Amino acid sequence: MESVSLNTLKKELNYLSPEQLAELCLRLSRYKRENKELLSYLLFEAHDEVAYIEKIKSEIDLQFSNINATNLYLVKKILRKILKSLNKFIKFSGINQTETELLLYFNLKMKTAGYADTGNILLTNLYNQQLLKINKAIEKLHEDLQFDYQREVEKLG
Numbered sequence: 001m002e003s004v005s006l007n008t009l010k011k012e013l014n015y016l017s018p019e020q021l022a023e024l025c026l027r028l029s030r031y032k033r034e035n036k037e038l039l040s041y042l043l044f045e046a047h048d049e050v051a052y053i054e055k056i057k058s059e060i061d062l063q064f065s066n067i068n069a070t071n072l073y074l075v076k077k078i079l080r081k082i083l084k085s086l087n088k089f090i091k092f093s094g095i096n097q098t099e100t101e102l103l104l105y106f107n108l109k110m111k112t113a114g115y116a117d118t119g120n121i122l123l124t125n126l127y128n129q130q131l132l133k134i135n136k137a138i139e140k141l142h143e144d145l146q147f148d149y150q151r152e153v154e155k156l157g
Contacts, residue, residue, distance in 0.1 A: 034088065041092040053098055056089050057105050064109050072120050079115065079126060082106070100137040100149050103130055107156050131157065 013021065029036040045052045063082045068074055086106055090099045107130050110116045116127040131153065138149045 038092050053101055056102055076122050096137050096140040100134060103134045104152050111156055
């Protein structure tokens with residue numbers, strides 16, 4: 001079964017009543033957890049982006065506190081898991097400033113925990129890849145914000 005274009009879906013959704021739209025949203029949320037999480041973000045958290053960012057930062061703090069630093073392989077796996085969930089939250093928001101702030105916070109946590117400077121090539125590469133993503137996100141921001149965030153990146157680097 002082929003899916004139709006986004007434009008066709010948009011046109012078709014315009015013909016539906018609000019009750020039918022609500023029913024479709026609920027049905028979508030039943031089949032995939034990510035759909036349900038996105039719908040939760042749009043309904044309850046999109047109006048207050050600052051609180052959303054703080055909530056994610058506290059989740060990152062919790063996940064970093066649970067890392068067992070004795071085995072670097074496990075550290076790398078857990079950091080990748082944290083990064084995967086972080087990228088999902090960034091995708092939900094779709095705001096460049098949120099992306100920049102969350103990635104900066106992730107790298108700050110990596111640096112303060114000492115994972116960026118362990119000498120392990122995999123962890124160093126992970127840290128550097130996130131710095132590149134931060135710089136790309138900063139380029140999309142307003143000039144004033146770019147300057148502020150660029151100073152934060154310089155502190156990390």
